[in-house]
Amino acid sequence: MPVKPAKKFTSKRLSASSKAYLNRQAADSFVQAARAQGYRARSAFKLQEIDQKHKLFRHGQTVVDLGAAPGSWCQVAAEKVGPTHKGGGRIVGIDLLEIPPLAGITFIEADFTSDEGLGQLLPHVQPEGVDVVMSDMAANTTGHHATDGLRTMALAELAADFALTHLKPGGHFLTKVFMNGDEAKLRDTLRPHFTKVMFVKPGASRAESREIFLLALNKKA
Numbered sequence: 001m002p003v004k005p006a007k008k009f010t011s012k013r014l015s016a017s018s019k020a021y022l023n024r025q026a027a028d029s030f031v032q033a034a035r036a037q038g039y040r041a042r043s044a045f046k047l048q049e050i051d052q053k054h055k056l057f058r059h060g061q062t063v064v065d066l067g068a069a070p071g072s073w074c075q076v077a078a079e080k081v082g083p084t085h086k087g088g089g090r091i092v093g094i095d096l097l098e099i100p101p102l103a104g105i106t107f108i109e110a111d112f113t114s115d116e117g118l119g120q121l122l123p124h125v126q127p128e129g130v131d132v133v134m135s136d137m138a139a140n141t142t143g144h145h146a147t148d149g150l151r152t153m154a155l156a157e158l159a160a161d162f163a164l165t166h167l168k169p170g171g172h173f174l175t176k177v178f179m180n181g182d183e184a185k186l187r188d189t190l191r192p193h194f195t196k197v198m199f200v201k202p203g204a205s206r207a208e209s210r211e212i213f214l215l216a217l218n219k220k221a
């Protein structure tokens, strides 16, 4: 079926940057595909591509999604891991924002970096441990690239601490970082603990964005 040309946002009540964002979203083929396939966000395709290439998920696993709203990474994981109510694994997502429910997936509305947030998450992962920890957490942008990069890197470092503590042997860790010169340090911290550590830039990650993903495969025992 031919795809209808995207409607243009021209309202005078929108700022130029909001109009540019809305028009870019409307014309974006990943946004259209997400809508057509029932994913809550275009970022679903980033995780799908990484999983297709590196085989992160298997049926019955326990997966923790840090910064899970609106839930598209959980949707992708659930397709492979299988939601709990269908005899599958366990998926737990945490975010500052409320996430509309998805069957068989546990969502926690809390700050992952707070004792309270961690306290809510831990009962879902202990004592068995986790097979995949994934973090797409991004700090609220200030518009200042260096500050935004540093704040998101701090979140990635906390996600890495969590993964190193709670991943089972053989488990995988995936996190978003922004390229700002510090990303190699986190890669080097992870290297001794995993069989393979690499940066990946999936096709759905906008080429002009400094976003890149750090992937650590097969945690050593």
Ligand code: SAM
Pocket (backbone or CB within 6 Å): 040, 041, 043, 044, 066, 067, 068, 069, 070, 071, 072, 073, 074, 094, 095, 096, 097, 110, 111, 112, 113, 136, 137, 138, 139, 140, 155
């Ligand atoms: N992977 C998600 C998906 O596909 O639906 C999109 C995640 S979005 C890019 C980043 C999320 O990180 C935001 O929803 C934001 O609220 C969340 N976040 C940022 N800091 C956080 C924190 N300290 N604790 C929990 N979530 C956080």
